[in-house]
Amino acid sequence: xxxLIAKLKLQIIEALNLKHLKPEDxxxxxxxxxxxxxxxxxxxxxxIVLLQQHYNIKIAKPEEGSKIFSxxxxxxxxxxxxxxx
Amino acid sequence: xxxxPYITQFVRVVHDQVQNNxxxxxxxxxxxxxxxxxxxxxxLGSNYPKFFKMDRQSKLGFLATEILLDQRQLAGEYSSExxxxxxxxxxxxxxxxxxxxxxxxxxxxxGLFVYTLPNIVAGEISIRHKIKGExxxxxxxxxxxxxxxxxxxxxxxNPTTQACIAxxxxxxxxxxxxxxxxxxxxKEKGSLVHNSAILDQLYKKELWKS
Numbered sequence: 001x002x003x004l005i006a007k008l009k010l011q012i013i014e015a016l017n018l019k020h021l022k023p024e025d026x027x028x029x030x031x032x033x034x035x036x037x038x039x040x041x042x043x044x045x046x047x048i049v050l051l052q053q054h055y056n057i058k059i060a061k062p063e064e065g066s067k068i069f070s071x072x073x074x075x076x077x078x079x080x081x082x083x084x085x
Numbered sequence: 086x087x088x089x090p091y092i093t094q095f096v097r098v099v100h101d102q103v104q105n106n107x108x109x110x111x112x113x114x115x116x117x118x119x120x121x122x123x124x125x126x127x128x129l130g131s132n133y134p135k136f137f138k139m140d141r142q143s144k145l146g147f148l149a150t151e152i153l154l155d156q157r158q159l160a161g162e163y164s165s166e167x168x169x170x171x172x173x174x175x176x177x178x179x180x181x182x183x184x185x186x187x188x189x190x191x192x193x194x195x196g197l198f199v200y201t202l203p204n205i206v207a208g209e210i211s212i213r214h215k216i217k218g219e220x221x222x223x224x225x226x227x228x229x230x231x232x233x234x235x236x237x238x239x240x241x242x243n244p245t246t247q248a249c250i251a252x253x254x255x256x257x258x259x260x261x262x263x264x265x266x267x268x269x270x271x272k273e274k275g276s277l278v279h280n281s282a283i284l285d286q287l288y289k290k291e292l293w294k295s
Binding site for chain 2: 015016018019020042043045046049052
């Protein structure tokens with residue numbers, strides 16, 4: 001899990017053009033939207049693309065998006081649960 | 086008839102050199118445009134993380150405006166509604182259109198897609214500087230000093246409009262070509278008259294502000 005989280009942070013920085021951040025600036029359980037990293041709706045779409053591109057995972061239920069993308073750890077948990085399905 | 090407004094600041098970017106009025110303020114030779122823009126941003130010391138999300142045209146407009154307004158607090162001098170933005174270029178958003186087209190061959194990037202309109206650069210400048218005045222973006226084959234002087238002067242005849250950020254923000258073949266200027270109704274020290282002859286000379290780098 002920790003390895004996946006570290007990899008995800010690098011991928012998020014690259015995909016979302018967060019060039020002002022280093023992986024260690026993103027706390028595992030920190031909210032990604034609004035108060036946390038301050039991501040917006042376009043970033044949410046980029047995260048969906050990231051999951052599809054790197055992990056071949058499509059979000060089946062869009063209404064689950066806010067829960068899945070609440071933090072880097074929650075994304076990693078979702079990937080682990082769905083990668084081999 | 087109202088008198089011509091004044092050009093109180095200008096920024097000229099050609100390829101790898103940035104000029105503000107009569108001074109060269111940044112130069113980076115033989116580097117890719119992305120590197121040029123990031124290094125320019127770093128030199129400015131601005132703290133605006135959204136810069137990294139912008140496309141190259143928006144970065145160019147953003148950085149040039151940072152220089153243009155460096156010594157000024159427009160928000161303190163003018164109401165948001167009294168400052169306009171009138172921009173033009175030849176390539177529209179082609180630089181980003183092509184990058185989005187490439188990304189669409191595999192996974193289309195939403196972050197690129199939102200920049201596939203030329204007027205987004207005006208939006209980014211508006212957000213940064215809280216500008217809500219008249220805004221327009223035009224596409225023409227080349228920089229047209231006569232048209233630019235005429236249109237911007239017309240906008241400045243509006244009693245509400247007190248200042249306008251105007252000019253040319255273009256990227257062609259990975260090269261920047263920018264003439265951005267601040268025009269105001271009130272004369273500042275060293276101001277130039279806003280007319281087509283002056284704009285033509287500024288674009289051709291034939292005239293430095295004295």
